[in-house]
Amino acid sequence: MVEIDLDHLYKRYEDGEDYAVKDFDLHIKEREFIVFVGPSGCGKSTTLRMIAGLEDITEGELVIGGKVMNDVAPKDRDIAMVFQNYALYPHMTVADNMAFGLKLRHYSKEDIKKRVDNAAEILGLEEFLQRKPADLSGGQRQRVALGRAIVRDAPIFLMDEPLSNLDAKLRVSMRAQIAKLHRRLNTTTIYVTHDQTEAMTLADRVVVMSVGQIQQIGTPAEVYQNP
Ligand code: ADP
Ligand code: ADP
Numbered sequence: 001m002v003e004i005d006l007d008h009l010y011k012r013y014e015d016g017e018d019y020a021v022k023d024f025d026l027h028i029k030e031r032e033f034i035v036f037v038g039p040s041g042c043g044k045s046t047t048l049r050m051i052a053g054l055e056d057i058t059e060g061e062l063v064i065g066g067k068v069m070n071d072v073a074p075k076d077r078d079i080a081m082v083f084q085n086y087a088l089y090p091h092m093t094v095a096d097n098m099a100f101g102l103k104l105r106h107y108s109k110e111d112i113k114k115r116v117d118n119a120a121e122i123l124g125l126e127e128f129l130q131r132k133p134a135d136l137s138g139g140q141r142q143r144v145a146l147g148r149a150i151v152r153d154a155p156i157f158l159m160d161e162p163l164s165n166l167d168a169k170l171r172v173s174m175r176a177q178i179a180k181l182h183r184r185l186n187t188t189t190i191y192v193t194h195d196q197t198e199a200m201t202l203a204d205r206v207v208v209m210s211v212g213q214i215q216q217i218g219t220p221a222e223v224y225q226n227p
Contacts, residue, residue, distance in 0.1 A: 002155040002188045004028040004051065005063035011046050012058045020046045022212040024060070033182050033189045035199040038209035044192040047209075048158050051190065052081050064156070080154040080187075084161040086145035088133040095120075095129040098147045105152075119147040122184065123177070139170040143177070150185060157187040163198065175201060200224055 006028070011021040021043040028034055036044040049055040051062060053074035062069045069077060088097050095116050102112045120126045123143045133141055142162065149157065162178070163171045179202055182189050191202060199206045200220040208216040208223060216223055 002030050002065050004156070004188060004190075005061070006047070006051070007061040007063060009047065009050060009060035009062065010058045011043070011050060011055060019058070019212050021050070024212075024214060026207060026214065026217065028188060028190070030188055031186050033191065033202055033204045034207060035191045035193060035203035035205075036207050036209060037193060037196065037199045038215070039194065042209040043212040044209055045160055048081075048160055048190060048192050051156075052079055052158055053077050077156075078152075078154045079156045079158060080149035080152060081158040082145050082149045082160070082162045084164050086142055086162075086165075088141060088144055088148075090133055093130050093132060094125060094136070094144050094147075097133065097144055098151055101148065102151055115151045115153075116147075119151045122150070122181065123147050138166050139174060142166060142174060146178075146181065150181070153185075155187055157182070157185070157189045158191075159189070160192045161194070162191075164193070164195070171195075171198075178202065196224065 006024055006026045009021055009024040010019055012019045024047055036047065038044055046055060050057050053069070053072060057070050064077070089100065092100070098116045098119055099112045102115060107115070116129070120129055123146055125140070125143055125147060128136060128140060133144065136144065145162070163174050166174060175198055193199060203220050205217060206220055206223045207214055
């Protein structure tokens with residue numbers, strides 16, 4: 001059960017004059033693909049980071065699978081996350097980059113190999129496993145970042161502008177890849193973007209944010225229909 005309840009979440013940064021996120025209230029169903037959209041600074045990343053445990057929640061409750069998660073450390077949340085700046089380790093091979101989090105968590109050698117091979121197969125990275133990030137294209141690097149996130153099979157997948165560093169053509173093919181990944185992995189996914197096309201093509205439901213608050217929630221058809 002990986003329903004996610006964002007129960008009236010508020011976030012105020014220590015040096016912030018106002019709330020970065022205000023009264024964010026949303027129930028996310030299992031396996032749903034949710035997209036947060038809105039202009040830069042409206043609180044999308046902050047909300048995602050609160051779900052991942054990378055920011056404290058000022059007020060409200062984060063409930064995952066019926067369990068209150070506010071005080072659970074990031075490493076103890078069963079969540080995969082991919083950022084815009086994919087920050088691969090430059091001195092490690094693709095395989096070692098993907099295996100890194102598994103090694104930290106003391107997965108067995110055989111299990112690590114199986115998981116890395118499986119992720120490489122899903123993402124079409126088999127022939128790049130022994131290369132270093134510097135020898136890959138931008139799209140290939142972003143696929144490695146996705147691979148690193150999916151090897152643990154976490155039921156929740158958070159993505160923060162994962163495609164915004166890629167050129168337009170690559171964004172289109174990676175978008176299809178992400179849709180496919182979601183269907184294949186059956187994760188509950190939350191995806192942050194300011195790109196309307198990504199929201200329209202990927203989302204089950206779109207959450208439109210503006211200055212820290214939810215402005216509208218609906219299917220892409222509901223949100224983007226012509227008035
Ligand atoms: P984006 O538009 O993609 O959210 P930002 O430039 O707003 O990127 O933020 C980049 C990083 O800087 C994030 O880690 C964010 O938490 C941090 N950041 C953003 N605004 C501030 C701020 N006013 N003070 C301190 N850190 C900030
Ligand atoms: P978005 O992801 O929609 O671009 P953010 O969640 O990054 O928005 O930022 C929401 C608000 O919080 C912005 O006003 C931003 O400047 C502020 N902010 C983000 N990170 C920090 C931080 N680490 N410290 C202080 N303010 C921050």
